[in-house]
Amino acid sequence: MPKVVQINMDSPLYQKERELRNKVLLRPIGIPDFGWEMNDSKSWHFVALEQGKLIGCVLLLPLDIKNKKGQLMQMAVEHTWQGKGIGKLLVGSLLSFARKAGLEEIEIHSRAEVTSFYEQLGFQTIGEEFKEVGIKHRYMSLQL
8 A cells, every 4th residue: 555755855755756747747748857846945745655666746835934825736646556546645645744734725726637636635626727837727725
């Protein structure tokens, strides 16, 4: 059974996380490798592991100085593991951490085609579609 652990940028798993994000999120839409890491040093990092192999990741970026609001971002799951509950496991771990850390709201800029995944986890869609990195997205939010 896969498990989720929190890592920092000094962890050897961080490089594997970066590679997964490049492979799953950036390369398919033409963004250069490592082209979306501007918030890595400010974010909490969570990775899903199966027998020591990194199979998924997600970041939580604090959005205010009091850490009351955060943004879930850069979630990626290995293609062979997609549809097997890894995303749900990652989001659940992130939300559990956020609650313990005292955050009150989590927002997402969700790719439009996956908003139903986040809705199943309690997130609400807010406003109209918008384009980010050339892809249709929706704002979503969850009050903790």
